Amino acid sequence: MRSFCPRGILKCKAGKYPRQQSLGRAFAANGALLVALAFLCACCTPGYAAAPTFTVGWSVYAGWNPYFYMARSGILKRWADKYGVVIKVQRFDYAASLDAFVGKNIDACTMTNMEALDMPAAAGVDSTALIVGDYSNGNDAVLARSGLTLAQLPGKRIMLVQKTVSEYLLERAFEVNGLGAQIPRLRLMNTSDSDLVGAFLGDRNNPAAVTWKPLVSQILAQDSGVHSLFDSSKIPGEILDLLVVRTDILERPDGSGVRFAKAIAGAWYETVAQLASGAPAAIAGSAAASGDSVASYKDQLRTTYLFSSPKLAEQFAEGATLRQKMDLVRQFCFRHQLLGQGVQSVDDVAIRYPDGSVQGKTNRVRLRIDATYMQMAAQGKL
């Protein structure tokens, strides 16, 4: 793995950047140590191999499990070979995959539209969404006990992973039902997803939780007193699952980034086509990615709107509704300071759409939704 600092220092040492005063002074102060360090970093940085290598990070989720099958089945290898690149697929915990992406340890990563905004984009890492894979169509749900309604939830403790799509879903549930004024009265308890099921089921006094599948299914299956109040099928297309790549990778002068994008898009739509046609190998292979049973995975797929053809994905990405939906998400992020403590305006983290229009300040584009590769796939040009 590349450590996260070296390139900056190496460039400085090589003199590609004009030395700034402070930098020069700092070097003088601990020169020897830094030389040693730079040497160490140089050793860690892999030398340039014949074929450029790209690493894709993914985490367990119904819409991302196919990456596992894609790598396993050889589909990816075939496409990578076609474009003369090497693509490695690596599984992470979700939070860790985002850290790795922001730290520039991996080149592309699966994430939701919300995290794409508040992690890489807000941290100044210019990123491009290559593939709009799916949207949550009931995967995320607000659960409550003993017949509670949404209107009764304010003031009661709600367990969820805060500052994620769960909280977004909860707020949207209130807004959609005309209870927007109640949102400040919500009492949220930040609960790790690994312990949420046990903690919620362990005490029958816990009134409500917001979470995603398969946790939702586990809770519903184990306690018949729990019912779903609201789920993401009521807000279709707002919780998007993307494959995001760093823009500077795409813009590599040798064109290897573009070749990588073409290869992964080609492989993805071949995989998705298999899934959509219900090929048992594809479904079993994807279920195996998270250790789920085929039945459970199929259940998750039912509530996941997979863009089964590049055509559909392209249409969605170029459609006008995406803009409105992204606006809801970015306003949420801004309201919750997810764009950073110091960000003064929601427009400081701008989004560029396939038609070239920009949501926010044009000089601060951080997230680009790029339909080029989906379009190429749709036109069969890959």
Place this chain on the structure above:
Amino acid sequence: MSATGPAFHLTDIQGRPRRLWTQSLSWMLFLVGILLYSQFSVARHKENPEDRVIPSGAQLIQGVKSAVLEQPEEDDPLDATATTWQRVSHGMLWRDTVSSSRRFFISLLLLIPAILLGLHMAVFPYAEAFFLRFFLFFDKIVALSLLPILFIVFGIDEWSKIMLMVIGVGPTLMLDTYNIAKSVPREQVVKAFTLQSSSLDVTYRVILKQILPQIINSVRLNLKPLALFLFAGEMIASTDGLAYRIAIMRRHMGMDIIIPYLLWVAALLFAMDALLRFANRRLHPWY
């Protein structure tokens, strides 16, 4: 080195560095750490001015400011006329520190019975026979894995977190106390009985009194595991606390808040350790 005095090389065990030297050397690694950090930070910010992974000095100062002065967003906002003190006491750092400290000190209080049980195990043969084997085994259970059970027994609120800390650190402290108390020479116990002590006299006024400084040292060593369990508990399920804030900030890489928080926690633990060490020296001059 003076010309008349003995000359020692830097690597000589017999060396006697001057006070000025030892003082400046002891700050050296702090300085190196700060320099390395700023080096990385500058380098990263050159590449990406908005980098949040290694915040720059200005970002950190801004982060400290908002940590100290800004309210946690789950609270009702203060009106604009609030004084600085009001803003600090309603600020997220202060509020988180208060709620985390409360958990910390309650569990510290609950550790006192554990220490006393260890003492009794060492002194009373029947207590030893009854408890020792069980706690030797219980100590080896990884407390974090008990969490789902703790949630069921103690609920999701404060007590499950506090009990996590107590169960995580209690047996260790208990067994340490047991070992310390066991190593008190047998002569002391015999002597105490010939001086007409009761069993309780021997336990509390002879043994506990003379091992108290060692127990306090043991508590000092266990401060960090205690903080670790506190953090684990708060990260898993909570509505406030220092680790809760760090967990939330991690969601969007708020390192400008996380780093001040970590330093603050380190400073608090350091202060607590220093306080106990100082108390030990003052209360037990014979130790």
Place this chain on the structure above:
Amino acid sequence: MVLTAIRRAEKTRVMPRKRVRKNPHEAETEIALDNVSVSYPLASGAQKTVLHRLNLDIRAGEFVVVLGETGCGKSTLLRLVLGQEFPTEGTVDVDGKRVRRIDARCGYVPQKYALFPDRTVMQNVMYGPENAFCGWTARLLPSFWRFRKSLRAEAAAMLQRMGLRTTDFHKYPQQLSGGMQQRVAIAQALLMRPPVLLMDEAFSALDPSTRASLQQQMHDLWQESRPTILFVTHNTSEAILLGTRLIVLKPHQEGDQESNVLLDMQLPQSSEPLSVRKKTRDFEQLREHVKHCAFRESDFEVERRAVQEMPRRVEASE
């Protein structure tokens, strides 16, 4: 309610006053060992007998010195009297009552760890009598503070008698030399006025000159107030110089019918200083005789081994 309970506690736990003998001319039996045997089961299944059919009758005011080579059971004997160990057979009585646990009937001066490290010299010495006066529930009563005041004076006198300076009274044990610590330990034990004073190699860890001065002090002390002392040592000169009665033990051999007591003799007493007496011919002869009986190896060899094994022996037998 509470107050009456405290008062009652105060009444029942009275400081032992100076003991009055019923008949001053006939000294009563202080320690009685009747047909005592001690044996341990070994790991091999066999029995290791340490003491065998021991009959011993120690009268009040005797200074009994127990001598013998390593493993002869002299420390076991002392622990039996103390109540730290119990006979496999036979009975041990101290002060007319059966020994069932460690209690205040015996004063105890071990070789090491005699003092509480967390208390000053004064606190160490006063600890026992305070306990004897009342339990810690009654410590707020004015009578306790009055008692404490008089006790303090008594303790100071005792410490001074043992050769401590007033400036040392508020030092902690570790600030004192080994000899000083043992002086304090003796004072601590004596202030309880126990029926019996047990000294377990009390001077063995001290350097020769300190040891000589402590021996002299012990000798004077006994001359003055005649307490009953059971003194265990492996040093022949020390035994002969201090004791009024010498008991030499031998290790029990498998199949031996008689008891461990090899020698039980009265020792001549004189009032001259020990350093003078040490140089007399009589003393020299007696020493050679006892040594010849007691030790099969040279004294030097025994002493060396005894010192080496001392701390381990105490632990191993527990």
